[in-house]
Amino acid sequence: MAQMTMIQAIRDAMRVELERDPETLVFGEDVGKNGGVFRATEGLQEMYGEERVFDTPLAESGIGGLAVGLGLQGYRPIAEIQFFGFVLEVMDSIVNQASRMRFRSGGRFHSPITFRSPFGGGVKTPENHADSFEGYMLQTPGVKVVIPSNPYDAKGLLSSAIRDNDPVIFLEHLKLYRSIRTEVPEEAYTIPLGQANVVREGGDVTIVTYGAMVHVSLQAADEILKMKGIKAEVIDLRTISPIDIETIAASIQKTNRAIVVQEAQRTSGVAAEVIAQINEKALLHLEAPVIRVAPPDTVYPFAAVEDEWLPTPSFVVDAIIQVLEF
Amino acid sequence: MSKLPYEVQTEPVTPLSILSPDGEIVDEALMPELTDEQLKEIMYRMVFTRTWDERAVNLGRQGRLGFYAPVSGQEASMIGSEYALNKDDFICPGYRDMPQIVWHGLPLYQAFLYSRGHQHGGQIPEDVHVLMPQIIIGAQILHATGVAMAFKKKGEKRVAITYTGDGGSSEGDFYEGMNFAGAFKLPVIYVVQNNGYAITTPYAKQTGALSVAHKAVAAGIRGVQVDGMDVLAVIKAVQEAAERGRNGEGATLIEMLTYRFRPHSMADDTTKYRTKDEEAEWSLKDPITRFAKFLEKKGLWTDEDTARVKEEAKATVNEHIKKAEQTEKMTVSGLIDSMFEHTPAHMEAQKADFQ
Numbered sequence: 151m152a153q154m155t156m157i158q159a160i161r162d163a164m165r166v167e168l169e170r171d172p173e174t175l176v177f178g179e180d181v182g183k184n185g186g187v188f189r190a191t192e193g194l195q196e197m198y199g200e201e202r203v204f205d206t207p208l209a210e211s212g213i214g215g216l217a218v219g220l221g222l223q224g225y226r227p228i229a230e231i232q233f234f235g236f237v238l239e240v241m242d243s244i245v246n247q248a249s250r251m252r253f254r255s256g257g258r259f260h261s262p263i264t265f266r267s268p269f270g271g272g273v274k275t276p277e278n279h280a281d282s283f284e285g286y287m288l289q290t291p292g293v294k295v296v297i298p299s300n301p302y303d304a305k306g307l308l309s310s311a312i313r314d315n316d317p318v319i320f321l322e323h324l325k326l327y328r329s330i331r332t333e334v335p336e337e338a339y340t341i342p343l344g345q346a347n348v349v350r351e352g353g354d355v356t357i358v359t360y361g362a363m364v365h366v367s368l369q370a371a372d373e374i375l376k377m378k379g380i381k382a383e384v385i386d387l388r389t390i391s392p393i394d395i396e397t398i399a400a401s402i403q404k405t406n407r408a409i410v411v412q413e414a415q416r417t418s419g420v421a422a423e424v425i426a427q428i429n430e431k432a433l434l435h436l437e438a439p440v441i442r443v444a445p446p447d448t449v450y451p452f453a454a455v456e457d458e459w460l461p462t463p464s465f466v467v468d469a470i471i472q473v474l475e476f
Numbered sequence: 477m478s479k480l481p482y483e484v485q486t487e488p489v490t491p492l493s494i495l496s497p498d499g500e501i502v503d504e505a506l507m508p509e510l511t512d513e514q515l516k517e518i519m520y521r522m523v524f525t526r527t528w529d530e531r532a533v534n535l536g537r538q539g540r541l542g543f544y545a546p547v548s549g550q551e552a553s554m555i556g557s558e559y560a561l562n563k564d565d566f567i568c569p570g571y572r573d574m575p576q577i578v579w580h581g582l583p584l585y586q587a588f589l590y591s592r593g594h595q596h597g598g599q600i601p602e603d604v605h606v607l608m609p610q611i612i613i614g615a616q617i618l619h620a621t622g623v624a625m626a627f628k629k630k631g632e633k634r635v636a637i638t639y640t641g642d643g644g645s646s647e648g649d650f651y652e653g654m655n656f657a658g659a660f661k662l663p664v665i666y667v668v669q670n671n672g673y674a675i676t677t678p679y680a681k682q683t684g685a686l687s688v689a690h691k692a693v694a695a696g697i698r699g700v701q702v703d704g705m706d707v708l709a710v711i712k713a714v715q716e717a718a719e720r721g722r723n724g725e726g727a728t729l730i731e732m733l734t735y736r737f738r739p740h741s742m743a744d745d746t747t748k749y750r751t752k753d754e755e756a757e758w759s760l761k762d763p764i765t766r767f768a769k770f771l772e773k774k775g776l777w778t779d780e781d782t783a784r785v786k787e788e789a790k791a792t793v794n795e796h797i798k799k800a801e802q803t804e805k806m807t808v809s810g811l812i813d814s815m816f817e818h819t820p821a822h823m824e825a826q827k828a829d830f831q
Contacts, residue, residue: 206656207655207656207659209652209655209656211618211648211649212618212655215615215618215619215622215649215652216621216625216656217622218618218619218622219568219618219619219620219621219622219623219624219636220622220623220625220626221622222566222607222622222623222626223566223622223623224626225626225629242612242615242649243615243618246612246615247615247619252814252815252816252817253595253811254595254598255598255599255607255608256596256598256599256814257814258598258599258602259600259607292815315817316815316817344820344821392821392822395822396821
């Protein structure tokens with residue numbers, strides 16, 4: 151075991167998978183010699199050579215299409231999109247091509263691709279860097295979408311994503327890259343995709359969340375416990391597509407109340423889908439409507455006003471009080 | 477104003493031409509090496525494809541085929557370019573390029589199933605190296621680029637080939653694909669079948685470039701222009717490009733000047749944008765009559781041969797359309813099961829609604 155940041159854990163997952171499967175390739179803008187703009191691929195080209203870890207021209211669509219083509223010939227591409235705000239340049243390769251390859255060929259071809267990309271607010275990035283565009287991916291049949299919240303999960307989930315024989319979108323929150331250290335095994339391990347994790351147990355209210363909002367929610371859970379003795383259960387979705395509704399429904403059976411916390415704008419992201427599935431699976435256990443904690447439906451804010459725009463623990467506390475007092 | 481010394485200069489290109497419209501060899505030195513049997517086989521395929529195209533249009537009108545993009549007029553560019561490949565070369569076709577993948581090995585009834593909107597149409601046999609037709613214009617150019625990179629990485633002497641039309645050369649992915657191939661020196665052939673129109677929009681409204689072939693310069697790859705109504709010129713150009721690819725000399729953009737005698741699709745009315753004179757002028761360049769004249773002079777082909785191939789093609793089309801029509805219907809739960817290697821639980825549950 152070693153103490154690792156999330157960026158180190160992500161790098162370690164790629165190291166382990168490059169070692170394990172010679173068909174695995176890592177490529178993108180500045181991922182080679184430079185080791186990535188966030189050091190996520192640091193040293194990998196030195197260890198595995200330019201044939202396995204390489205830089206590409208600056209063209210996201212080209213990167214996505216390259217991954218699809220390499221996937222057709224037996225390679226296992228890990229393609230990096232430098233910031234997920236740039237995904238719109240490569241939407242066709244993800245949404246029309248990789249996601250549909252198995253389906254449209256009746257299983258003859260598939261796309262064992264992992265698209266890695268950083269996103270997320272709180273670090274004052276310039277425009278088009280921090281946007282939470284995971285909702286677009288959620289609405290794409292044929293892809294899985296993973297968003298880890300800590301180093302241990304990041305490594306295990308990324309290994310699973312890479313080994314998955316269908317496309318996985320792996321989104322890495324910028325604020326979490328270096329803000330937490332946890333124990334991470336140096337050997338390979340996997341965490342199944344599609345399984346949420348109860349990161350804090352409690353019997354009074356369920357908080358469903360993912361990404362950086364897991365930590366905001368945990369702080370809120372501390373505060374509400376101190377303030378009112380309320381015990382909140384916090385569920386980290388980890389995979390946002392498919393959603394692990396069983397874990398959420400089981401929690402609500404116990405707590406009878408739930409909120410969903412996300413960094414994406416109110417009508418974007420995952421919250422609406424979580425609430426719809428709760429209605430289908432756990433309505434009769436609810437004592438109050440499920441409400442969302444999410445930023446307003448503006449464009450992602452200017453850096454100078456980011457901290458006021460993003461959900462804070464006090465927003466979450468207010469929402470908990472609202473569902474408790476309903 | 478005089479030209480500035482630091483200004484990029486371009487000159488018009490001269491298309492590669494081997495066979496004149498009268499079926500005479502214009503330049504013996506350029507002639508690809510082909511045996512009499514091979515020449516007859518190429519003719520067979522072109523006549524077969526013309527007949528198949530005629531039948532497909534009719535089957536479409538009868539509702540026995542669905543989406544269909546006519547190919548008459550483009551037999552030389554399609555058949556010739558496929559003929560110049562090896563069986564293990566990989567084809568990424570556009571939506572009009574069904575003939576190439578059928579002659580590369582996709583059974584005809586599967587092409588018909590694709591047209592009818594049946595999943596089995598895309599279940600390419602294991603030993604056939606093609607993708608199903610690409611509807612998103614430009615996407616196939618990137619896929620071929622990735623496939624070519626795989627061949628290069630594995631050290632295999634194979635090339636990828638992909639096709640688009642003149643309109644497709646305006647897409648961003650067209651440039652990105654070629655540019656990646658230039659940067660990585662990949663064994664890939666980008667064919668642009670320039671038939672003068674993208675649906676109703678003429679070539680002149682796509683670009684101010686002197687030719688599509690000029691666009692290769694921007695990617696640092698080789699660009700050539702070919703008389704796309706001349707099957708021998710097409711074969712020569714593709715053979716050469718494939719050889720260069722196999723030898724590690726990188727990618728080639730080949731612009732093939734051609735014409736479609738029929739509408740863009742079954743829903744298109746050519747009278748809105750083409751003149752009778754223009755159509756008549758191009759029909760004089762018909763790749764089949766031209767090649768037939770050449771073969772007749774060599775004593776390799778007669779009108780009886782043409783009639784025989786047409787009958788054979790009709791019978792084959794009939795047999796395959798029946799096979800397509802008799803293919804088992806798809807089910808929604810079958811569709812659900814074909815999304816992922818392992819169907820997730822929530823989708824397993826969705827199957828219940830359709831059983």
